[in-house]
Amino acid sequence: MPLTHHRWRDGPPSPALRERVLSGAERVRVGVVGLAAILLFLLAAAPPAHADDFTTLVSALGADSFSEKEQAVIALGKLGDGRAILVLTALKDGRLLKAPDGRILIARGAKTIDPLSGTELSDVAADALDRIRVNNRLRGALEGALGELTLFSVDPAARYAAAQDALRHPSPGQAALLEKAIAAEKQPDIRAAMEQSLSAARLLSGSREEQLAALRTLGTTTDPQIKNLLDQFRAAPDTDPELRKAAETALSSIENRLWLVGLAANLFHGISLGSVLLLAAIGLAITFGVMGVINMAHGEMIMLGAYAAYVCQQLFREFLPASWIDGYLVAAIPVAFLFAGAVGVALERSVIRFLYGRPLETLLATWGVSLILQQMVRSIFGSPNREVSNPSWMTGGFDPIGGFTVTWNRVGIIIFCLAVLGALALILNRTSFGLHMRAVTQNRPMASVMGIRTARVDALTFGLGSGIAGMAGVALSQIGNVSPNLGTIYIVDSFLVVVFGGVGNLLGTFVGALSLGIVNKFLEPVAGAILGKIVVLVAIILFIQRRPRGLFALKGRTVEAEA
Amino acid sequence: MLKKTWYALIAIAVIAGVPIGATAQTIKIGVLHSLSGTMAISETTLKDTILMMVDDINKKGGLLGKKVEAVVVDPASNWPLFAEKARDLLSKEKVAVVFGCWTSVSRKSVLPVFEELNGLLFYPVQYEGEESSNNVFYTGAAPNQQAIPAVEYLMGPEGGSVKRWVLEGTDYVYPRTTNKILEAFLKVKGVAPEDIKINYTPFGHSDWQTEVAAIKSFASAGKKTAVVSTINGDANVPFYKELANAGIKASDIPVVAFSVGEEELAGIDTKNLVGHLAAWNYFQSVKSPTNEGFIKEWHDFIKNPKRVTNDPMEAHYIGFKMWAHAVEQAGTTDVDAVRQAVYGQKVKAPSGFVEVMNTNHHLSKPVMIGEIQANGQFDIVWQTKETIKADAWSPYLAEDKGKVADWSYPWVCGNCTAPKYTD
Numbered sequence: 001m002p003l004t005h006h007r008w009r010d011g012p013p014s015p016a017l018r019e020r021v022l023s024g025a026e027r028v029r030v031g032v033v034g035l036a037a038i039l040l041f042l043l044a045a046a047p048p049a050h051a052d053d054f055t056t057l058v059s060a061l062g063a064d065s066f067s068e069k070e071q072a073v074i075a076l077g078k079l080g081d082g083r084a085i086l087v088l089t090a091l092k093d094g095r096l097l098k099a100p101d102g103r104i105l106i107a108r109g110a111k112t113i114d115p116l117s118g119t120e121l122s123d124v125a126a127d128a129l130d131r132i133r134v135n136n137r138l139r140g141a142l143e144g145a146l147g148e149l150t151l152f153s154v155d156p157a158a159r160y161a162a163a164q165d166a167l168r169h170p171s172p173g174q175a176a177l178l179e180k181a182i183a184a185e186k187q188p189d190i191r192a193a194m195e196q197s198l199s200a201a202r203l204l205s206g207s208r209e210e211q212l213a214a215l216r217t218l219g220t221t222t223d224p225q226i227k228n229l230l231d232q233f234r235a236a237p238d239t240d241p242e243l244r245k246a247a248e249t250a251l252s253s254i255e256n257r258l259w260l261v262g263l264a265a266n267l268f269h270g271i272s273l274g275s276v277l278l279l280a281a282i283g284l285a286i287t288f289g290v291m292g293v294i295n296m297a298h299g300e301m302i303m304l305g306a307y308a309a310y311v312c313q314q315l316f317r318e319f320l321p322a323s324w325i326d327g328y329l330v331a332a333i334p335v336a337f338l339f340a341g342a343v344g345v346a347l348e349r350s351v352i353r354f355l356y357g358r359p360l361e362t363l364l365a366t367w368g369v370s371l372i373l374q375q376m377v378r379s380i381f382g383s384p385n386r387e388v389s390n391p392s393w394m395t396g397g398f399d400p401i402g403g404f405t406v407t408w409n410r411v412g413i414i415i416f417c418l419a420v421l422g423a424l425a426l427i428l429n430r431t432s433f434g435l436h437m438r439a440v441t442q443n444r445p446m447a448s449v450m451g452i453r454t455a456r457v458d459a460l461t462f463g464l465g466s467g468i469a470g471m472a473g474v475a476l477s478q479i480g481n482v483s484p485n486l487g488t489i490y491i492v493d494s495f496l497v498v499v500f501g502g503v504g505n506l507l508g509t510f511v512g513a514l515s516l517g518i519v520n521k522f523l524e525p526v527a528g529a530i531l532g533k534i535v536v537l538v539a540i541i542l543f544i545q546r547r548p549r550g551l552f553a554l555k556g557r558t559v560e561a562e563a
Numbered sequence: 564m565l566k567k568t569w570y571a572l573i574a575i576a577v578i579a580g581v582p583i584g585a586t587a588q589t590i591k592i593g594v595l596h597s598l599s600g601t602m603a604i605s606e607t608t609l610k611d612t613i614l615m616m617v618d619d620i621n622k623k624g625g626l627l628g629k630k631v632e633a634v635v636v637d638p639a640s641n642w643p644l645f646a647e648k649a650r651d652l653l654s655k656e657k658v659a660v661v662f663g664c665w666t667s668v669s670r671k672s673v674l675p676v677f678e679e680l681n682g683l684l685f686y687p688v689q690y691e692g693e694e695s696s697n698n699v700f701y702t703g704a705a706p707n708q709q710a711i712p713a714v715e716y717l718m719g720p721e722g723g724s725v726k727r728w729v730l731e732g733t734d735y736v737y738p739r740t741t742n743k744i745l746e747a748f749l750k751v752k753g754v755a756p757e758d759i760k761i762n763y764t765p766f767g768h769s770d771w772q773t774e775v776a777a778i779k780s781f782a783s784a785g786k787k788t789a790v791v792s793t794i795n796g797d798a799n800v801p802f803y804k805e806l807a808n809a810g811i812k813a814s815d816i817p818v819v820a821f822s823v824g825e826e827e828l829a830g831i832d833t834k835n836l837v838g839h840l841a842a843w844n845y846f847q848s849v850k851s852p853t854n855e856g857f858i859k860e861w862h863d864f865i866k867n868p869k870r871v872t873n874d875p876m877e878a879h880y881i882g883f884k885m886w887a888h889a890v891e892q893a894g895t896t897d898v899d900a901v902r903q904a905v906y907g908q909k910v911k912a913p914s915g916f917v918e919v920m921n922t923n924h925h926l927s928k929p930v931m932i933g934e935i936q937a938n939g940q941f942d943i944v945w946q947t948k949e950t951i952k953a954d955a956w957s958p959y960l961a962e963d964k965g966k967v968a969d970w971s972y973p974w975v976c977g978n979c980t981a982p983k984y985t986d
Binding site for chain 2: 093094137385409521529
């Protein structure tokens with residue numbers, strides 16, 4: 001797209017020109033749209049930047065040392081030339097290239113673009129270009145510079161990100177820019193973020209009154225970044241005693257709030273861990289809890305589900321348009337259920353049905369099966385981890401109260417887990433298959449007499465448990481490894497949950513998983529991950545000593561008869 | 564009984580693919596890497612690297628006029644089994660040299676076997692140091708070739724002048740020793756004890772929410788904070804996923820890892836991890852003719868142009884070349900003669916440097932700091948101008964004071980405070 005910015009140096013562009021610049025397929029590109037908006041603003045507010053400065057600064061980006069590049073980046077940010085956004089974004093994304101003759105170019109797809117004129121270049125050989133390297137320090141400077149430049153973007157998300165970037169890299173010069181941005185801002189949440197950043201900037205550069213006011217505003221937040229800033233402010237040797245006192249008050253109020261935030265965070269982490277445990281254990285609650293089969297291959301069913309998600313992802317990447325890729329996870333759920341379920345049915349028909357009532361043999365046989373499945377997957381997919389990426393709607397997180405991040409993949413898993421549990425409860429209690437299943441497990445001869453095909457019910461029940469494990473695998477692929485060893489991580493925890501919750505009881509599994517998760521997460525910050533695990537394990541052993549049937553023991557004649 | 568042993572021997576020979584009777588014309592070398600179990604993820608590639616080197620040397624006419632033949636065994640990530648398989652290799656297969664081991668615990672388990680039977684082991688992985696055996700050549704980095712330079716880089720202005728440190732590790736010997744050395748080093752550099760947080764998690768730890776939240780809150784104390792990660796193996800993927808989702812950017816809290824290379828990143832979506840660091844002595848992105856040749860050879864051998872190379876593979880490349888050159892120089896595969904010939908061997912390494920084996924059985928290597936890129940590769944942002952000689956014993960640990968590793972006259976020892984011989 002011909003971005004002919006050089007024409008704009010003479011003055012603000014006419015609306016027609018702006019229209020032309022924004023037309024075409026690139027119109028959706030946030031950066032470009034933002035660029036047009038900022039150009040308008042900057043050209044109206046500031047005298048046009050000197051063209052030569054821009055050229056020299058851009059070529060300085062190709063310097064060898066990172067500190068020279070950093071100075072050029074900061075200067076470009078201050079220059080207020082709209083073209084800088086394109087250049088700096090390209091540098092941040094690793095798309096800024098240097099030709100052997102020293103020219104700086106922007107890569108966009110297969111094309112190379114001259115940052116000075118915005119025109120496409122065709123005279124450069126792609127393999128002769130060197131990517132300009134960025135390190136973390138430069139990345140920080142880039143974020144700061146881009147934050148200042150994109151404060152006026154038309155995209156709300158970009159403005160919000162810019163406000164937060166300004167907070168993370170506060171500099172004395174930002175205050176004026178932020179004031180203008182706040183005046184133009186319509187959305188309350190972005191405005192609030194900008195006001196926080198403004199307070200931070202004023203704390204660095206404002207008058208004494210402004211600093212005091214800034215301290216009062218900042219004291220009402222819970223952002224760790226602000227706490228950081230206040231700590232630095234308080235520790236600075238030349239701080240006025242009164243200001244220091246105000247900073248201390250602000251800090252202690254932040255700390256108090258952070259303590260509450262910490263509690264909320266622990267609770268969320270606990271529920272999230274609990275939901276992972278629950279997902280891993282639901283399938284086992286059926287195969288072990290309801291059928292009484294000690295299924296050591298349960299973890300491998302989870303692993304097969306995770307690989308099903310991987311295969312779905314690869315198929316989506318290969319055969320469907322790129323915009324559909326986010327849907328692979330939804331497609332993977334039924335695929336994983338059917339595949340793992342089918343493996344489960346096959347396992348029941350070929351091995352386990354011969355071993356009913358012989359728990360030790362079942363344990364050994366299923367353990368063997370688990371090793372076979374692991375090695376099979378290793379032979380097909382190789383031993384290294386497979387990459388299963390989060391779809392965009394499962395990436396990142398949000399900050400509900402400031403100070404701790406609720407990640408989308410965790411929220412997704414909690415919801416998914418509850419949905420699976422709900423669906424399972426419905427199947428067990430409201431369908432005829434569920435009725436048959438309960439009948440067979442409670443009194444097999446009687447069920448058989450009533451005309452239920454017990455062998456078929458056994459196979460389907462085992463398939464259901466395995467299928468649910470497969471779905472759990474899809475969910476777990478979002479937070480961890482997809483490797484042949486995936487199952488072994490969860491097998492012990494799964495048994496722990498089922499035994500603790502009470503064998504043969506879905507409600508018990510639910511309560512057991514959640515309480516284990518929450519207790520674990522409240523212990524972990526105090527005792528550390530390793531000691532925390534040990535404490536939980538010992539506590540469960542003691543608990544089982546007192547109540548061998550777990551939290552919710554089944555009562556009834558059959559249970560007594562089995563025991 | 565005898566018959567049984569004979570059958571077992573045949574079975575071993577068949578499994579290892581050894582044509583019986585052909586042994587006289589070949590030089591056997593052992594490959595002792597886990598091909599199943601938890602460590603298979605990393606070690607399988609190293610087995611393939613040695614097979615590639617063997618293939619290469621045989622194409623060029625072999626060694627001392629004989630073909631080289633690799634005897635591959637699978638210790639299955641089972642530490643005692645490592646010792647058993649090592650004994651088999653040395654006493655039954657009579658291999659001239661063994662290339663193998665990844666975890667420190669597997670090395671510690673085979674060490675007595677190699678010392679008892681006077682075998683030769685080339686160990687290719689960066690490790691915690693504190694060892695120098697006459698029967699092992701360590702081709703990976705010692706702490707002063709990886710951990711210390713990485714921390715120094717972060718302390719400097721280029722790395723962001725870090726003042727506060729989280730040492731996050733998996734709970735076993737390598738992270739514990741490395742962190743002990745790092746803690747001592749940081750204190751020497753004037754870092755206050757309250758600015759150092761050390762935390763360990765079990766192998767395969769999968770729920771990192773609490774740790775990541777703790778890192779975030781530890782970092783909000785008004786000082787630039789970095790995380791030094793000695794997290795090993797499978798726990799890395801969930802750790803990095805949690806970091807990315809919690810929005811911890813490398814420009815705020817950089818994480819420098821010592822066990823995460825190209826191979827490990829292949830299982831992670833790195834879009835949100837750009838800028839986090841790793842310290843190694845080699846990256847696939849090194850620009851040097853030797854490296855280009857190395858990568859091409861690897862892709863041709865493994866028949867997959869997407870496979871990556873990594874630091875331990877490079878170490879095996881160097882180790883194998885050194886051993887082969889030493890055999891040529893000594894004119895024999897006899898362990899004692901070869902060992903003497905290995906000292907001072909120079910190999911042009913894919914890292915772009917000429918690396919030399921010292922008499923403390925460790926290499927002189929360059930140190931490189933790389934930042935993770937969106938394509939799963941590393942950008943080298945800093946590297947030493949010259950190679951650095953490995954310290955087998957750390958000068959920062961009080962208990963190592965005065966310890967010397969030098970297998971040449973007059974010291975001739977790996978762990979002593981006075982020379983063995985005096986004139």
